[in-house]
Amino acid sequence: MTRVSAGSALTPQAAVERLGDQSAEVRAAALIDERGNQAASASADGADAEGIAELASELFSVADAAGSRAGLAGVERVEIARPEGGVFGVRGRDAAGRSWTLVAVTAGGALSSLVFYDIQMTIRALGAPA
Numbered sequence: 365m366t367r368v369s370a371g372s373a374l375t376p377q378a379a380v381e382r383l384g385d386q387s388a389e390v391r392a393a394a395l396i397d398e399r400g401n402q403a404a405s406a407s408a409d410g411a412d413a414e415g416i417a418e419l420a421s422e423l424f425s426v427a428d429a430a431g432s433r434a435g436l437a438g439v440e441r442v443e444i445a446r447p448e449g450g451v452f453g454v455r456g457r458d459a460a461g462r463s464w465t466l467v468a469v470t471a472g473g474a475l476s477s478l479v480f481y482d483i484q485m486t487i488r489a490l491g492a493p494a
Contacts, residue, residue, distance in 0.1 A: 374489050376404035382489075383466070384408055387482045389474035391449070396420055398463035420453050420467035441480060448472045454483040459492035 374382070380393045384406050392407040394416035402417035427439040444451040452474075453467040464487050470479055 373491050376490065377406070379486050379490050380404040380406045380466075383468065383482060383486045386486075387468070387470075387474075387479060389470040389479065390468045390482075391471055392416055393466065393468040394420060396465040396467075403464075416467050416469060419451065420465055423451065423453055423467070424455070424465065443476060443480075445476070446472070450474055450476075450479075452476070452479045452483060454480060454487060456484055456487040458487055458490035460490075462491065464490060 376395050376397075380395050383393050384390045391409050392405070392412065394405040394414075395403045396417050397403045400421065402414070405414055405416060423442045423444070424439060427442045428437075431437060431439045438455075440455050442451075442453040449472050450470045451467065452470065453465060455463065455465045457463055466483050466487050468479060468483060
């Protein structure tokens with residue numbers, strides 16, 4: 365379990381670890397800053413947490429291109445679903461207004477709405493007192 369002292373800001377690594385603690389279906393996650401650099405990653409079962417940042421970049425690149433062709437700029441969420449697991453990505457802003465992308469790989473059976481909610485709340489909590 366991730367512990368953060370009262371009044372301290374939630375760091376990128378603590379945020380990613382907290383996502384894994386809160387959402388049992390999350391196997392691995394990576395947080396990417398607004399410059400596209402990996403800020404943190406975590407893995408519960410040996411999944412390639414380091415490779416998830418690259419995956420996130422590729423997913424959003426394809427999603428942005430598809431969205432642009434459909435007249436929809438700035439994709440905020442992506443999901444890939446398979447019976448054995450899924451990939452969920454969210455772009456959002458933290459409490460201080462900084463942009464982040466958080467991508468999680470889940471086990472099968474994860475509920476999309478709950479995974480997206482947990483990811484969005486994790487992004488919003490970054491930089492805010494814990």
